[in-house]
Amino acid sequence: MAEREHGRERNKRATRRALRAATLELGLRRGLAEVSVEEIARRAGVSPRTFFNYFDTKEDAALIELFVVTDEELAVFTAGNGGAGVWADLTRILAADVERAEADGQDLPRYMQLHARHPVLAARQMGQFSSFLGRLADAVATRTGDNPQTRLRAEVIAGSCITAVRVGLSQWAAQGWRSTAAEHVTAAFALFDPAFGDTA
Amino acid sequence: MAEREHGRERNKRATRRALRAATLELGLRRGLAEVSVEEIARRAGVSPRTFFNYFDTKEDAALIELFVVTDEELAVFTAGNGGAGVWADLTRILAADVERAEADGQDLPRYMQLHARHPVLAARQMGQFSSFLGRLADAVATRTGDNPQTRLRAEVIAGSCITAVRVGLSQWAAQGWRSTAAEHVTAAFALFDPAFGDTA
DNA sequence: GACGCAAGTTGCGTGCTGTGCAACATTAGG
DNA sequence: CCTAATGTTGCACAGCACGCAACTTGCGTC
Missing domain, CATH: 1.10.10.60 (Homeodomain-like)
Structure with a gap:
């Protein structure tokens, strides 16, 4: 087989x-x-x-399955094979992940409706996001050279990814699901550009 | 009485x-x-x-009681009475909140040890943080003029506050509780300065 | 095609969680 | 004191979460 x-x-x-x-x-x-x-x-x-x-x-059955980034994809990112800067690479990777979720027949809008009605679900969703946070922070730290100096920055960058995705989806909802989710997420990422855009 | x-x-x-x-x-x-x-x-x-x-x-009994910012403090912030820019004011307010928690006899280090041992607690803590997120985002949006344009930015700023506090505490732990928690949190906030520092 | 192994499903039993309710204890205040 | 308000406790109960052993199903092998 x-x-x-x-x-x-x-x-x-x-x-x-x-x-x-x-x-x-x-x-x-x-x-x-x-x-x-x-x-x-x-x-x-x-x-x-x-x-x-x-x-x-x-509750676990009522969460969106997001941030299903494989170790391989993360390894490619760590090696810097995305070609662009750290933040640009992350923007691309996570926008792609959102697109995947959108196309996955998960029906994101209805899940978000459910989460709006049950704050405990939104909280648990945050928690699930944060379980990905550790892997992401490690990847960023490895790529940017893992010393105490850069570690703080790496953690902040990883945390901002979660924020950008979350806020992007929230804006998508607020605007009545106009355009695609990935577009809104990308727009949210762009707001962090002045802070992280120059990270090689 | x-x-x-x-x-x-x-x-x-x-x-x-x-x-x-x-x-x-x-x-x-x-x-x-x-x-x-x-x-x-x-x-x-x-x-x-x-x-x-x-x-x-x-689990609720095992969470750090953080982000206990009153509506009054938030109203002062909304009115812009902090004197400085939005991000500087937020840095000050949340660093003060962490200081309060630190002085509160909550024994932050031991709570963080417990959370490190039980990922589910870290997740729930994130969830609790996110319940404060709504209030904070509203406050920022009100201060910066609440139109669809600024709303996205307000949400991102509020989310970044959570990230900064979380990462600051995490760094405090990683460095063996050297110096104060508030100092590490302030350092984390500083990393966002290029992105949000110019917001009136 | 019969066999055996691996993987998945089910029922059962059990301890714990979380909550409504009514009775009881304690405190504040007249 | 007496009363009203507030907080604590015991009780009962539905549902959750899981370990375990039996059963069923599908798959590769002879």
């Missing part, structure tokens, strides 16, 4: 999608607190126990 | 502190997951039910 995708994995992806879709649907309709895992599982055609094989908590 | 502090409120504060201290202590010693609310409550000399009168979840 080698490298080919197994039917196994396709089924898992399908189940995962079904669970996420059921969570989003029911959560938007009646509020996430009023929906039990049992109900979500039933709607996805699976047992309650299986739900927890996919997600640790009910 | 007018404006005087009631013994009532002093007791509540004491209970709150005891519960937080018990959570921190036990969490650091054995890991937060291995500690039940019942045990925390017992150690604080209070019933388990009372714990939930103070905190919604076990």
Whole structure:
């Protein structure tokens, strides 16, 4: 079977999608607190126990899957193969990630609606973002030479990436989903240019 | 009894502190997951039910109480009474908030140790920060004239405040708690100066 | 095609979380 | 004191999260 995708994995992806879709649907309709895992599982055609094989908590199934940047992509960035400066490379990489999420059938707008209705979800989403933060900061620090001096800057740059993506998406929502999400994200990144634009 | 502090409120504060201290202590010693609310409550000399009168979840008792900026302080900022530019004012306000937390007997270093051991706590802390984000962004937007053009910038500025505080504290930890937390936070804020320093 | 292995699903049992409610204790203030 | 307000506690209960063992399904091998 080698490298080919197994039917196994396709089924898992399908189940995962079904669970996420059921969570989003029911959560938007009646509020996430009023929906039990049992109900979500039933709607996805699976047992309650299986739900927890996919997600640790009910909330996790209601988060946008963002910042799925592979170690390989990060290694390319670290090596400086993006060609441009650090900030320009990051702008490109993360805008691309947003585009991927947008095209992924995740239905970003509806997820953001749900998060607007449940602040606890927005908070958890922030938390999930921050789990990517460590990897990103390390990558930036490695590329810019990891000494105590540059480390502070690297952490700030990584944090600003999260901010730019978050604010970009938020503006996209505020403007009624006009244009693409990636465009708004890029615009947010541009505001940091005066501070980080000259970092090689 | 007018404006005087009631013994009532002093007791509540004491209970709150005891519960937080018990959570921190036990969490650091054995890991937060291995500690039940019942045990925390017992150690604080209070019933388990009372714990939930103070905190919604076990994790909430293990978070740093940061960004407790009153509406009055925010109103002063909005009016521009800080005298300096937007970013300078924010730097001052948030450095002062960190100083307050530092002096509050919260024992920031040990909380940060606990968060390092339990990523879920770091994530929740981020979430708590983000609940302050809305108020801050509104304040900045109001001060800079709230049109769609400046709104994006206001959101980015508010987000950067969170980043600066977070990274500043992280650096403070990385350097072995040398100097004060507020100083490191101020240094982190300075990195954003080229981007936001000229905002009136 | 039968076999055996690996991977995934399910039911069961269990401890803990989080909350509403009503009874009780404590404090403030007249 | 007496009363009203405030805070604490016990109780009951639904739901969460997970470990475990049994069962089912799909896949490669002989």
